[in-house]
Amino acid sequence: MNAPSAPAADVPAASLVRQHPLRKLARKYMYHYVLLLPGIIYFFIFKYVPMGGVLIAFKDYKLAKGILASDWVGIKWFAQLFADSGFWNSFENTILISFYKLIFGFPAPIIMAILLNEIFNSTFKRIIQTIIYFPHFLSWVVLGGVLFTFLSPSSGFLSLIGLSTSPLTTPDQFRSLLVISGIWKEAGWGTIIYLAAIAGINPELFEAARIDGASRFHLMRHITLPSIFGTIVVLLILRTGQILSAGFDQIFILYNPVVYNVGDIIDTYVYRVGLTMGRFSFATAAGLFQSVAGLALLLFSNWLSKRFTDQALW
Incomplete structure (x- = not known):
């Protein structure tokens, strides 16, 4: 054994x-x-x-x-909030301004990234990138001062072309100014993610397409854009969740009582009505509504994207 x-x-x-x-x-x-x-x-x-x-x-x-x-008051402040015409005016302005920024501002960094990718001279490419990145590092206080000076009817650029009114004080032009200035400040910085996504594309795809006679336009349309489509969808979903946040810093610096009717958003409304007047509970109710609605939009857009494109955050 x-x-x-x-x-x-x-x-x-x-x-x-x-x-x-x-x-x-x-x-x-x-x-x-x-x-x-x-x-x-x-x-x-x-x-x-x-x-x-x-x-x-x-x-x-x-x-x-x-x-x-x-003292506990339940939904008292929400009832007052939804009965306030000023809140619904700011809600409408928030939706419109965010929608304009989404339509015109979201494609801007995509287009710029694709165009930058087509520049083969590295020195010229770095110069262009520095120029378009630079506004991102300046606060809206600085950029607001630049816009006030540039658009001054008495001493700015407008005086040189004979205009007597500034877009800053013209309700019909104020929203357009917000969209254009927002693109100017952030579009260059937004190209970083897309350039990184483009850099990850297999270069053999471009080489094979060039051998087959594809032009630069065809390369962008059939290789570059489809390859970064997932990145575009993810950033679009995240941007959709911010629709009820139209940019407090920018609007607070640029707007004035003349354009309150078209420029007042939920964030500035909460600050002006809720905080400066000491109505803290009212301001918190407005902020909570904004957060919950933003979360709902994020979840809905993620579900919609997953259903129709198979691309989503989770």
């Missing part, structure tokens, strides 16, 4: 203990988690912790009492 064999002496005892999968994963990607930690802390402190203030929308908030001690 054979005796049982003894365990090998050279096998470490620790190796006989099976390591937990989560611990193994954490050990493997430890430095990735360390790099991710500052972002997690940022979102936790500035995005998740302030969510506790949502209770203000359902209370008659008094600064002296605090959030928890203030």
Whole structure:
């Protein structure tokens, strides 16, 4: 009868203990988690912790009492919000301005990225990229001052061509000015993602198409655009979720009482009516409505995209 064999002496005892999968994963990607930690802390402190203030929308908030001690009023502030004609005017303006920016502003970085990709002179390409990126790094305070000076009827460009009214004070032109200035500031910066997507396209596709006699236009139409279609869809879905946020900084700097009727959006309405007048609960109700509606739009656009294009965020 054979005796049982003894365990090998050279096998470490620790190796006989099976390591937990989560611990193994954490050990493997430890430095990735360390790099991710500052972002997690940022979102936790500035995005998740302030969510506790949502209770203000359902209370008659008094600064002296605090959030928890203030009286509960239910949906009182939402009823007042939906009965306010000023809110619905700002809601309409938000939808229209965001829609215009989506129609004219969203394709701008795509077109610019494709055109930049067609520039073969690297020096000239870097110069163009620097020029179109630069406005992104300037605040709307600076760019607003530039626009006020440039569009001044007395001393700006308008005075040179004989115009006596500025788009900043003309309701019929104010929204167009918002769209154009928004494209000027952010379109160049938006090309970065699309250029990265274009750089990931297999160059053999272009070479094969050129051998078959394809022109630059055909290369852009049949290779470049289809290859970055997934990126375009994802960014479009994210942009759709921001329709109820038309750009507070830009409009707050550029608008004035003359164009309130066409330029006042939900963000500026909340600031002017809710915060400057001390109606904190009313302002929170408006902000909560904006957030919930934006989330609904994001979910709907993601579902719609997944159904018809098989491209989605999740």
